[in-house]
Amino acid sequence: MKSFTPELEPINFEEFLSFLSPLEEFKEFVETLRNIARKRGEFLYFVGGVVRDYLLFKTQGSVTLPQGQKDIDIVLEGDLEAFLEEVLKQIKGKVLFKSQFLTFKVKFSLRDHELIVDFITARKETYPDVAVLPIVSPGSFIEDILRRDFTINTLALGLTPPYEEVIVDLIKAKKDLKQGIIKPLHLKSFVDDPTRIFRGTRYATRLNFRFAEEFYQALEEALKAESLKKLTPTRIYNELELFVKKEPMNILSELFITTCELGVFKELGFNLSKEKVKHGVELFIKVKENIKAKFWTKALLLFFVKEGEVKSLERLNFHKKEIDKVIKALNRLKELNTEEEVFDLLENTENWILFGLISKVKNKGKFIEEYLLTCSSIKPEIDGNTLKSLGVKNGRLIGKILKLIKLKKFKKELKDKKEELEWVKNYVSQL
Ligand code: CTP
Numbered sequence: 117m118k119s120f121t122p123e124l125e126p127i128n129f130e131e132f133l134s135f136l137s138p139l140e141e142f143k144e145f146v147e148t149l150r151n152i153a154r155k156r157g158e159f160l161y162f163v164g165g166v167v168r169d170y171l172l173f174k175t176q177g178s179v180t181l182p183q184g185q186k187d188i189d190i191v192l193e194g195d196l197e198a199f200l201e202e203v204l205k206q207i208k209g210k211v212l213f214k215s216q217f218l219t220f221k222v223k224f225s226l227r228d229h230e231l232i233v234d235f236i237t238a239r240k241e242t243y244p245d246v247a248v249l250p251i252v253s254p255g256s257f258i259e260d261i262l263r264r265d266f267t268i269n270t271l272a273l274g275l276t277p278p279y280e281e282v283i284v285d286l287i288k289a290k291k292d293l294k295q296g297i298i299k300p301l302h303l304k305s306f307v308d309d310p311t312r313i314f315r316g317t318r319y320a321t322r323l324n325f326r327f328a329e330e331f332y333q334a335l336e337e338a339l340k341a342e343s344l345k346k347l348t349p350t351r352i353y354n355e356l357e358l359f360v361k362k363e364p365m366n367i368l369s370e371l372f373i374t375t376c377e378l379g380v381f382k383e384l385g386f387n388l389s390k391e392k393v394k395h396g397v398e399l400f401i402k403v404k405e406n407i408k409a410k411f412w413t414k415a416l417l418l419f420f421v422k423e424g425e426v427k428s429l430e431r432l433n434f435h436k437k438e439i440d441k442v443i444k445a446l447n448r449l450k451e452l453n454t455e456e457e458v459f460d461l462l463e464n465t466e467n468w469i470l471f472g473l474i475s476k477v478k479n480k481g482k483f484i485e486e487y488l489l490t491c492s493s494i495k496p497e498i499d500g501n502t503l504k505s506l507g508v509k510n511g512r513l514i515g516k517i518l519k520l521i522k523l524k525k526f527k528k529e530l531k532d533k534k535e536e537l538e539w540v541k542n543y544v545s546q547l
Pocket residue numbers: 163164165166182187189263264265266269270309311312315
């Protein structure tokens with residue numbers, strides 16, 4: 117293997133730890149890990165996002181972080197299972213998950229707090245075919261760095277010798293970080309793993325970085341090898357789900373637009389337009405509270421695609437049954453004429469589907485939009501019992517009247533209980 121002369125930068129370790137967590141017990145936790153690795157003579161290091169973001173934070177004074185808790189990835193060049201056995205003797209914790217990729221997710225109980233950490237074995241990866249998951253085997257620190265996606269994610273911070281409390285830069289990554297560049301490590305990077313195109317888009321957008329020339333060249337190679345086409349629907353969907361769930365909402369439309377501009381959706385068989393993405397995201401931000409979070413990504417994708425592309429959404433991990441439901445709701449929506457019928461359909465269709473259909477039914481889009489904005493707050497104040505006391509005995513009629521009241525409240529024709537009662541009395545008297 118080519119030899120590397122690492123560039124080393126000592127850092128203020130306390131400051132780094134405080135950046136990761138303000139908890140005193142976190143510092144003690146890291147100290148325990150270090151001592152165990154030191155005794156075992158194994159190299160332990162932080163790598164990737166936390167080191168990258170710390171350096172950005174230090175130089176810029178602030179950095180945009182992904183949503184939620186910071187992912188803490190700690191890598192060991194050595195026998196991770198034996199290392200963790202010793203760690204768990206000294207710190208209370210539980211392995212939540214052990215993956216085939218030599219990684220462990222562990223939940224620790226640190227006095228008053230819980231902490232989840234991903235431990236990874238330093239490893240090398242070989243890709244047996246285009247766009248399939250790699251074969252992973254334990255490797256050296258250098259191999260572990262060189263298997264990574266982008267230069268800015270290769271910076272490591274050593275916890276034990278030979279690189280204690282220094283940032284190790286093997287491939288001049290700090291220069292790219294300083295210049296704000298997203299550069300893959302080699303031109304076949306996206307042939308091996310096309311999900312990196314989505315990842316790169318997230319970094320470029322979140323950090324306000326630009327793509328290096330090599331990014332576009334690697335993309336060209338991936339398109340030539342048709343690697344995006346070979347990616348499984350689940351893997352594509354997981355990446356899009358990260359757009360929606362992991363990234364700050366204010367960059368959501370840019371994430372999708374950049375992905376479009378890179379030609380990714382076209383390659384996957386979809387023709388998304390910039391305007392539709394912008395409009396969809398703006399609307400989504402207004403109504404998302406009324407859509408179940410597990411359907412957010414699907415709601416947006418359905419909104420973005422053209423009517424003729426709905427069937428192809430299987431490619432983006434939609435289930436057949438979901439697509440059937442969408443098509444059925446769309447066809448029905450087009451047929452219906454009266455507000456009462458449309459309202460009834462809205463009441464009986466999942467909100468994520470309604471959201472996606474807004475872009476497909478010209479004249480009824482506004483009505484659906486208004487419904488999604490207000491549906492959780494429109495509830496008749498009178499109930500079935502009140503109707504019974506007014507002489508309405510028939511169960512189906514009670515249901516119909518309650519629905520009509522809801523529609524009238526939605527249209528702001530009835531304000532309060534008094535108006536509801538008046539309207540019902542009048543309605544019943546005309547039956
Ligand atoms: N990685 C990679 N290729 C992938 C996925 C991950 O090389 N397809 C490497 C990168 O070095 C990355 C690290 O694994 O830095 C950890 O991945 P992840 O936790 O997904 O990203 P972070 O770097 O922590 O970035 P962030 O959480 O800020 O998105």
